[in-house]
Amino acid sequence: MTRMLLGLILAVGFSAVISAGELEDRYNKTCVVCHAAGAAGAPKTGVAAEWESRMAKGMDALVESVDKGMNAMPPKGMCFDCSADDFKALIEYMAAPK
Ligand code: HEC
Structure with missing residues (x-):
């Protein structure tokens, strides 16, 4: 179990440009303002x-x-230090059904 979890953490860590925690942090500081409630047609x-x-x-x-x-x-959706890869990750995060 521990080994499986570790593998998962490593897989996520290596495949993503920023970690899931960082991703949510960026989302919560920027995109969330408009995309959570769908402000202005977002x-x-x-x-x-x-x-x-x-x-x-x-x-x-x-x-x-x-x-x-x-x-x-x-x-830049108000995320001025986001790279193109960060935007891609944020878009995938927002478009995934919750
Ligand atoms: C100030 C409000 C606001 C913020 C902040 C914001 N968005 Fe948006 N976003 C919008 C609105 C409004 C639209 C719809 C634009 C339209 O279709 O006229 C939109 C549309 C989009 C689209 C669709 C673009 C397309 O070509 O159809 C993407 C992708 C997107 N936002 C990603 C993001 C990301 C990633 C962030 C955070 C880094 C973000 N947005 C932050 C308001 C915002």
Whole structure:
């Protein structure tokens, strides 16, 4: 059991650019402001149906939208020290059904 857990932790640690804890921390400081409640038409976190049409554009296009800003979303979604990989991880986090 311990070994399995350790393997899991290592797998997560090596595959993600930032840890799950850091990811949630960034989300909670930035994207959450609009995406938790769906302010100004923002697709809601955890509501996969609202993300479907967005995800269909492809991850690169979505990362670009965040980087440049989109209508009511300010450039970089207010996460100024986020990299493109961080945005990708944040988008996957928000689009996953909760
Ligand atoms: C100030 C509010 C606000 C913040 C903060 C914010 N967003 Fe958004 N976001 C929006 C709104 C509003 C839309 C819908 C834009 C539209 O379709 O007109 C949106 C749309 C998006 C989309 C879809 C883009 C597309 O091309 O369809 C993605 C991806 C996204 N946000 C990611 C993020 C991420 C990642 C963060 C945090 C780093 C973030 N947002 C922070 C308001 C915000």
